[in-house]
Amino acid sequence: xxxxxxxxxxxxxxxxxxxxxxxxxxxxxxxxxxxxxxxxxxxxxxxxxxxxxxxxxxxxxxxxxxxxxxxxxxxxxxxxxxxxxxxxxxxxxxxxxxxxxxxx
Numbered sequence: 001x002x003x004x005x006x007x008x009x010x011x012x013x014x015x016x017x018x019x020x021x022x023x024x025x026x027x028x029x030x031x032x033x034x035x036x037x038x039x040x041x042x043x044x045x046x047x048x049x050x051x052x053x054x055x056x057x058x059x060x061x062x063x064x065x066x067x068x069x070x071x072x073x074x075x076x077x078x079x080x081x082x083x084x085x086x087x088x089x090x091x092x093x094x095x096x097x098x099x100x101x102x103x104x
Contacts, residue, residue, distance in 0.1 A: 001025075015067065016043060016082065024089050036090055041083045043067035 002008035005028075008021035019040055026034055039048055048062045064072045066082070077083050 016085075019043075020085060020089050023086060027090055027092055034090060036086060038064065041086050042072055042077070042080065043082055045069075 002018070002021045002025060003010060005025060007024040007028075008017065012018070012021065023036065023040070038044075039046075042064060043066050044064060045067060046062050046065070047059050048064075050059050066072055072080075
């Protein structure tokens with residue numbers, strides 16, 4: 001369906017491409033409120049804050065990490081290309097906006 005709707009190309013197959021395509025498809029809906037999970041934005045692969053878990057690992061204490069498992073801090077989000085790409089998708093940009101403040 002992602003390919004049929006033009007959100008994903010046949011060549012895009014890595015996890016980030018699919019995540020961006022899913023969010024792109026959401027951004028095309030008439031919904032007035034959309035949300036992105038922080039774990040999707042940074043590429044975290046571990047489950048966090050999963051309701052209904054009692055005997056599993058304490059997933060409410062999992063530190064945030066990127067797809068490589070390296071711990072991330074809040075400050076890291078501001079410089080993350082991955083976060084920027086997802087933000088651009090959610091804001092409806094087909095390509096990243098130009099920085100109009102450069103050189104001023």
